Amino acid sequence: MNLYPDQLRQRVIARLAQNSINPTRQRVEIGMCLFDCDKHITADQLLELVNQGRHEVSKATVYNTLGLFASKGLLREVVVDPGKQIFDTNTAPHHHVYNTDTGELKDIESADLVVSGLPVLDESIEITGVDIVVRVKNA
Amino acid sequence: MNLYPDQLRQRVIARLAQNSINPTRQRVEIGMCLFDCDKHITADQLLELVNQGRHEVSKATVYNTLGLFASKGLLREVVVDPGKQIFDTNTAPHHHVYNTDTGELKDIESADLVVSGLPVLDESIEITGVDIVVRVKNA
């Protein structure tokens, strides 16, 4: 994006407003990091990034805010590792390649990957998503 | 299977031996439960099942044994929920339907589901598995 901090801040505030999220100081700080960093991030990495030495936001707030953003569709949770929540700023439909040796996580465009033969489900059941994870390791 | 306990025990011991696993008392107890229970199980559920009131095996040992069995290919770990390891006694290639409302996990035969367009990977990288999770909720 390469915005000046104030421009970025205004964009974040606008984006939160669009999703009916009160733009509190902590949420704006977190939003500024999310719109200006790696696509895939854990709560711990984000905490580090937000605080950068000083103490801006607590760990609990980072967790709660990530959960809030995800529930509003600003983020998507990627489940590739038990015991670690990873959030993805790319909310478009897509899949992942996960390197279990390095922890590296890469996107695969959804359009590139076609799945056929999905099961027919009961009417009382609704599909919320189809997640594909290609697990790889260093040869 | 419907075996008498002693027959089951012998089968478990044989299966462990095939995979170079020492058949200790704890491992055999755990193996007997795994070959005689639901396909999908967490460490906690297994602990409950193994002990059935009395104290046969500790929690740590259940975790370590599940990890050991999985590393030897007797079990497969299913990653559908962060913060919970689920193990699957079905080690054949297949996929899953996960109901996020109920926690229910069902198999989809691998043959029924076809994926095309997998990315071309570097030679230094090796695919260890392709996991597909269809996430559903009650409508």
Added chain:
DNA sequence: GTCAGTGCAAACCCTTTGCAGAAAG
């Protein structure tokens, strides 16, 4: 006796919860 393998209590770490305080009405 020595040494590799094993089981488990205790430690660890990630996440959630409950509540004090702030903000809004």
Added chain:
DNA sequence: CTTTCTGCAAAGGGTTTGCACTGAC
């Protein structure tokens, strides 16, 4: 003043680790 919202310390729960113990040689 009352009510709703928010941030975070502390609690919780799942998993791993370090070490005492066992069994084999």
